[in-house]
Amino acid sequence: MKKISIGKNILHENDKYAFENAPFLTERKKLCLNMISSLGSGTTTILARTINESRGKMKIGVIEGDIQTDIDAERIRVTEAPVVQINTEGACHLWAPQISEAPKTLPVDDLDLILLENVGNLVCPSAFSLGESGKIAVLSVAEGDDKPAKYPGIFAKSKVLLLNKIDLPARGHVEFDTERAKADTRSLNESLEIFPISAKTGEGTANWYHWLGKSVRKNAPQP
């Protein structure tokens, strides 16, 4: 087998787009998490469930990034959480300048937390800081346990990995070696928190809510 390696990183030339949004959020001590996943990982379902199950405990606003359509924002809107949709119209990830207006259109002072769902793509969004407080990787077990090894960027940079759709292998319909995926991600990022969850059944989500609550309290203004 021949192997050709080519060092070509088209993202590097865009690094000049530094984050412009951090001051707006940090001055207000608002936690903003940039959720990055491949399409179909269930991130919008995770957001909707998180909002519904945090009602009365945490006020969450959402920024939805999609190439086009309002489909995801519509799904958030039914939860009655404030949401803003950004359409990149072809671009495969959000850029910091694109979201600079978004937090200002949300009722930020009334919120505890902003969850930002990036364009469905596990590769490009991980290279672009949006001024967020941290990145959250979402991987569905239907995507395969070899993905941390093959797409290491996002796993190396995230605070949390939500390993979603764990109801599928539990019912014997998808093979996924959780220990392999955990070992590969830990080798990239020792401090990564890994929460196996099912946004469909709710299994494991309490650990995620606990982490979110702790992070919001840590970030909030001290009395």
Added chain:
Amino acid sequence: MKKISIGKNILHENDKYAFENAPFLTERKKLCLNMISSLGSGTTTILARTINESRGKMKIGVIEGDIQTDIDAERIRVTEAPVVQINTEGACHLWAPQISEAPKTLPVDDLDLILLENVGNLVCPSAFSLGESGKIAVLSVAEGDDKPAKYPGIFAKSKVLLLNKIDLPARGHVEFDTERAKADTRSLNESLEIFPISAKTGEGTANWYHWLGKSVRKNAPQP
């Protein structure tokens, strides 16, 4: 709900990378299909099954594009098909200059068909021609029936859509409205051939092999 639209297509500036590979392949009348899918759609499994079940009928060579690792090429290698691995080392899609050497390292004159698996990403690879004869989109039903509407680029440009993992909804474990997905893709691309398949069980794959055989014969040198 507020909506912000931003026309920003980072891919446009890279259009100067035109395809350099078409002459090499067209002079030899070799069909080369650029397979584009999100990660975890099962494309490598489709390739391995297609090679195994075409033995004696079609000689297939493979170009594997990945950000890093040889995992996919190793999976192809066990089929004994000739394979070359390209590592983009960070880039989210293959560029035409990256694959210009790859067909030459395969025994092209002995092959009927080259299947090229792009980096796992449904967005960026669709914008870059590699000099291929056509694009094949692969979507797993686990990714959701809203994906053609949300990620229209690849569906508009492909000759075939392989709708993979149809064994999952058949067993009641994934909801997927095939008619919605078909209607959305047909509205983007009237001539798109759609083959629902399971690369795991083999269901529906005969239609895909039939299309491949027909396309290879159509493309081959006339006696």
